[in-house]
């Protein structure tokens with residue numbers, strides 16, 4: 632099996648976000664980057680598929696040299712090799728999907744795993760676009776996956792109030808959701824081995840964004856809290872304020 636897993640290099644969720652001087656992007660000063668958490672489920676799914684079906688797993692990331700650090704995290708989990716598709720950082724989702732599709736088209740992928748969404752921009756677009764560009768079926772946010780020896784796959788998704796079971800055939804693009812598996816922690820041996828695993832580099836074709844970010848804003852500061860009193864005596868005033876000011880009861 633020729634298995635690919637697309638990974639995104641995202642700010643740690645504990646990062647205190649600041650808007651940069653252009654007003655259109657996040658200030659990267661002091662930001663720690665991590666492997667996108669939804670992509671950890673994708674890496675685990677790729678590794679489990681290799682363990683059952685045999686083959687090789689390649690982690691793919693579109694970005695600059697900085698993303699090699701994130702590719703190494705996937706290699707430490709057990710991925711065989713990395714593929715860095717070099718591109719300018721400000722690409723929109725379609726530009727990322729294009730760069731991946733152009734690079735993988737001639738590499739005969741059997742399956743391409745993605746995360747459900749990147750936790751920074753939350754677009755949830757790359758996987759679906761990738762499926763369309765490659766002409767592969769694409770199923771989003773899977774929480775269950777079974778593959779037989781003939782390339783038939785059965786997928787499970789959580790939908791409002793229940794589960795949806797679908798079937799399709801490989802090659803396919805599958806995006807992974809929490810609940811699909813329990814991603815393995817890299818062991819010391821894996822972290823050491825990751826340093827020696829290859830990361831191939833290739834250049835993305837030039838691309839002009841279809842979507843432009845015009846402005847980024849932080850949410851308005853919250854009003855200071857109000858202490859209305861203490862104990863049971865404060866309850867009437869609290870109820871009055873919740874009813875008349877906050878209008879929540």
Ligand SMILES: Cc1cc2nc3c(=O)[nH]c(=O)nc-3n(C[C@H](O)[C@H](O)[C@H](O)COP(=O)(O)OP(=O)(O)OC[C@H]3O[C@@H](n4cnc5c(N)ncnc54)[C@H](O)[C@@H]3O)c2cc1C
Pocket residue numbers: 637638639640641642657658659662667669670673691692693694695697698720722723724727744745746747748749750751752753754755756757758
């Ligand atoms: C301050 C800042 C700096 C950043 N710097 C970089 C950087 O230097 N390099 C970089 O690559 N990213 C960087 N990112 C992250 C990147 O900008 C986004 O994560 C990326 O654009 C995807 O966003 P999306 O919402 O379109 O993805 P979605 O459509 O929500 O992503 C869905 C899935 O598609 C796949 N995917 C998404 N993006 C990529 C990608 N770039 N490569 C491979 N697979 C992908 C993943 O499997 C992901 O789970 C940075 C983000 C911020 C906030």
